[in-house]
Amino acid sequence: KVIQSKKQFLYAGRISKEKGIEELITSFLCLSLKNYFLKIIGTGPDLERLKFKYQDKNVSFTGFMENQDVQKEIQNSSVVVSATKLYEGQPTLLCEASLKSVPVIFPNSGGIAEFLPKEYSFLFEQNNYDDLKRLLKTIINSDLNKIGNENKIFIDNLINQENLLEVFSKATSK
Secondary structure: OOOOOOOEEEEEOOOOHHHOHHHHHHHHHHOOOOOOEEEEEOOOOOHHHHHHHOOOOOEEEEEOOOHHHHHHHHHOOOEEEOOOOOOOOOOHHHHHHHHOOOOEEEEOOOOHHHHOOOOOOOEEOOOOHHHHHHHHHHHOOOOHHHHHHHHHHHHHHHOOHHHHHHHHHHHHOO
16 A cells, blocks of 8 residues: 655654754745645754744644654655754664655755765755745745656665675775
């Protein structure tokens, strides 16, 4: 049975200033995407403040969720999104979404681009929230299945056992 995906952008992780959550919320809200929702999963020092400040029917905060429930939310989302201000080495949320064929919007910083196909169209300039808004609008009019499947193929090839063993073999033989 196919589960119908919600028209939902999903963020899952720490709710703190350095993760760019408030900028993500304001970028999403200013677009007035009436049929889309932004679900924010996680806890952190900014959770209560943001919940109080952004009481909007299209934005929800779940607080903490067990990993298997987060995985279900990823699977049922249209797009997974992050506005992190940090230098991310290996973004777990991005990889989890790609393994489930769910498209992502992430800042183009740190090692993020290495986990997506070359010329991936939905990376934005870190801290450029006009760029983020543009991608939020653009992706919902794109072929989400095609984007998600391309990401899945790429991540499957990147982290398959044979490739990882080869990398570790090269690293340890020097």
